[in-house]
Amino acid sequence: MLERLGHTVEFPPSQTCCGQMHYNTGYQAEALPLLSRFVDGFEHAEAVCVPSASCVAMMREHYVMMAEAMGDASLLARVKALLPRIYEFSELLVNFLKVEDVGAYYPHSVVYHPSCHSLRMLHVGDAPKKLLRKVRGLNLIEMPNATQCCGFGGTFAIKNAEVSAAMLSEKSRDVLNTNAEVCTALDNSCLMQIYGGLHRQRAGVQTLHLAEILAHTEATEDLAAGGPEGEHAKEHEAAQ
Amino acid sequence: MSVRVGKTATAPAFPIAAGGALEDSQLRRNVKHATEVIRAKRGRVVEEAADWEQLRQAGHDIKAHTLRHLDQYLQQFEANCERAGGKVHWARDADEANSIILGLLRGYQATEVIKVKTMTSDEIGLNRALEAAKIEPVETDLADMIIQLGADEPSHIVVPALHKNRAEIREIFLDKMGLDHLGTEATDLTDAARHYLREKFLRVEIGLSGANFAIADTGGVCVVESEGNGRMCLTLPDVLITLVGIEKVIPGFQDLEVYLQTLPRSATGERMNPYNSIWTGVHAGDGPQHFHVVLLDNGRTEMLANDLERETLDCIRCGACLNACPVYRETGGHAYGSIYSGPIGAILSPQLQSMEHSRSLPYASSLCGACYEVCPVKINIPELLIHLRGKVVRTDQSTLAGALNPESLAMKFASRAFQSTSVYVAAQRLARLGQAPFVRKGMIGPLPGMFGGWTKFRDLKAIPKHSxxxxxxxxxxxxxxxxxxxxxxxxxxxxxxxxxxxxxxxxxxxxxx
Structure with a gap:
């Protein structure tokens, strides 16, 4: 999608993880070595696009603190120089590139889940909805109780699996009540939780990252019909 | 020093207690309904306060300043309170506070004491100490009374009986008040409570209260409430004992301007509390003639040293974070095993006890940030939860068993893998191979070990062949x-x-x- 808009996209292959899982679970010492690795890999870029709001929140909330904790003045300076150029995906489009219509076509009904970190830490506001409203054929449906957490919360989903599941059951109900075909968000982690619950119920609703919807045009394959079963079916057909 | 917070030392870990709460459909229904009602009311009265963000910031700044000079303000409070005729007592921990209060009650030959608005007394386990000394504590706040009659535990810091609905409360009243008949309307229940309590108010000579604020420049103490039962407790008895955590001191009367706007809006969705009682010392022929303030530390001083931890003590106990919390919404307050429940309880309970108890509470959050968003004194609860998780992990890793537990080993391995592209890519490939026995139709089935927590309730897309x-x-x-x-x-x-x-x-x- 970014290339379609005329931008040069690079994927630094050295990249791994922002360290959020470690940091938020209490393994802050284990997250520290990942900081310099991230800065090395990305500081040459004019803008860094991070298609995960919670990773951006991790960077903005903790990277300066981490560099300070390491007592590394030069790393701290590099972190401070890099941070203003880090954008969450919808921020990059709407705030930095000033584009709302990315020329996408997606003829399905979609419900948007505002993930907690995009909503309360990045304050992305309406940016994702502005992008979705400009997608041709797309029917954007409002979700009740949209701002309530889906129950993912990183390792919370495993450490407090039952409470997480109870929270998910409310989110699943809200998604299903909209009768939408697809639920989208700025975080694949939340979507993994939501899809995990919906698929367990065989609810027949897909989850897609906003980028996947915005990448879609008349020329691309329909993702709503996809999902793992779709892929599996295709593989099965191919084998026959 | 023996810091104690209610029954936290023997409480089960949060995931276990929460599992029990999730089975109680009536409780979950009651909690959801009550928190939704308060949230909606709060939303309306916060919206109409044009300077809400400035009020929050002011509330935060006043507390930050006070806690940095806590010693001075506490001494100023003591001097002014005693000048006005009160007596100030200092309690290092729960036991010392209990023995001070028991000593006072024995001195006044008390056999009964009427109590109101003192969660701190639950923190130190006062009622058990009183009962052991054959002094009967009578809770007079309506919700606290319901809890006491029902031999229950508070489940919310502002609305302690929030987990009970009207029908359940009626059953308790019928059973414990010796009534033959009781209607089913709210007014029937409040009438019954009024008859029951009025007799106590008029008879019992000693009152025991908590306080929302201790005012340094006047030596006065402030309680806000909705029922008027507090006002009765504070004005009718001959003796009044007020138990206050040391973090409740504010520099001046003027500072109430901020908190008396933010507290009622945050707590009950009211612009102003129906009853705002402020009493200063003793006045001949008017109100209690003997007034004691017990200032309680019980672990609070230990939290002053660290900037972030100190922020916990900003709390004005409004309960807005509980009502906003999607975890509390599902489990209610009992699962936290402490009288301080919800997000604030998850950071306060373990810190008061130097992380020795309530260690599972910092993990009882999805870090969604709803608590921080509504906090009227801007306590960064998610950041504190993460900070406390770090303390738990570091303590665990300092023992051999802790360092070798599967989670710690997995985290250390993941950190290594994330530090090297080749190891990372190899680990991805390995995971793709390792998942093979569990994959069916592109989805991962039940997994063993800690990942079983995921697959017990949700499916998981398999790692694709083509990354x-x-x-x-x-x-x-x-x-x-x-x-x-x-x-x-x-x-x-x-x-x-x-x-x-x-x-x-x-x-x-x-x-x-």
């Missing part, structure tokens, strides 16, 4: 093949410096632009 990295390589190759012409350069394209860096990073770098 994004693989796709990216193909994509780059295809782009090279098609003449090496990268996409059209836009006005916001990479700078020369970034292109040079990009060239050294990727083989395809030369083809860019």
């Amino acid at each position: 994004f990295r693989d796709w990216w390589k193909d994509h780059e190759k295809a782009r090279q093949k098609s003449g090496g012409a990268g996409p059209v350069r836009s006005a916001t394209n990479a700078s020369d410096a970034s292109r040079r860096a990009a060239s050294s990073e990727t083989k395809e770098g030369a083809s860019h632009g």
Whole structure:
């Protein structure tokens, strides 16, 4: 999608993880070595696009603190120089590139889940909805109780699996009540939780990252019909 | 010193207690209904306060300043309270506070004491100490009375009986008040409570209260409430004992301007509390003639040293974070095993006890941030939860068993893998192979070990054969093949410096632009 808009996209292959899982679970010492690795890999870029709001929140909330904790003045300076150029995906489009219509076509009904970190830490506001409203054929449906957490919360989903599941059951109900075909968000982690619950119920609703919807045009394959079963079916057909 | 917070020392870990609460459909229904009602009311009265964000900031700043000079303000409070005729007592911990209060009650030959608005007395286990000394504590706040009659525990810091609905409360009243008949309307229940309590108010000579604020420049103490039962407790008895945590002191009367706007709006969704009682010392012929203030530390001083931890003591006990919390919404307050429940309880209970108890509470949150958003004194609860998780992990890792537990080992391995691209890519490949026995129709089935927590309730997409990295390589190759012409350069394209860096990073770098 970014290339379609005329931008040069690079994927630094050295990249791994922002360290959020470690940091938020209490393994802050284990997250520290990942900081310099991230800065090395990305500081040459004019803008860094991070298609995960919670990773951006991790960077903005903790990277300066981490560099300070390491007592590394030069790393701290590099972190401070890099941070203003880090954008969450919808921020990059709407705030930095000033584009709302990315020329996408997606003829399905979609419900948007505002993930907690995009909503309360990045304050992305309406940016994702502005992008979705400009997608041709797309029917954007409002979700009740949209701002309530889906129950993912990183390792919370495993450490407090039952409470997480109870929270998910409310989110699943809200998604299903909209009768939408697809639920989208700025975080694949939340979507993994939501899809995990919906698929367990065989609810027949897909989850897609906003980028996947915005990448879609008349020329691309329909993702709503996809999902793992779709892929599996295709593989099965191919084998026959 | 023996710091104690209610029954936390023997409480089960949060996931276990929460599992029990989740089975109670009536409780979950009651909690959801009550928190939704308060949230909606709060939303309306916060919206109409045009300077809400400034009020929050002011509330935060006043507390931050006070806690940095806590010693001075506490001494100022003591001097002014005693000048007005009160007596101030200092209690290092729960036991000392209990023995001070018991000593006072024995001195006044008490056999009964009427109590109101003192969660701190639950913190120190006062009622048990009183009962052991054959002094009967009578809770007079309506919700606290329901809890006491029902031999229950508070489940919310503002609305302690929030987990009970009207029908359940009626059953308790019928059973414990010795009534033959009781209607089912709310007014029937409040009438019954009034008859029951009025007799106590008029008879019992000693009152015991908590306080929302202790005012340093006047020596006065303030309680806000909705029922008026507090006002009765504070004005009718001959003796009044007020138990206050040391963090409740504020510098001046003027500072109430901020908190008496933010507290009622945050707590019950009211612009102002129906009853705002402020009493200062003793006045001949008017109100209690003997007034004692017990200032309680019980672990609070230990929290002053660290900037972030100290923020916990800003709390004005409004309960807005409980009502906003999606975890509390599902479990209610009992699962936290402490009288301080919800997000604030999850950071306060373990810290008061130097992280020795309530260690599972910092993990009882999805870090969604709803608590921070509504907090009227801007306590960064999510950040504190993360900070306390760090303390739990570091303590655990200092023992051999803790360092060798599967989670710690997995986290250490993951950190290693994330530090090397080759190990990371190899680990991805290994996971793809390892998942094979569990994959069916592209989805992962029940997993063993800690990941079982995931698959018990949700499905999981299998790691695809073709990773994004693989796709990216193909994509780059295809782009090279098609003449090496990268996409059209836009006005916001990479700078020369970034292109040079990009060239050294990727083989395809030369083809860019």
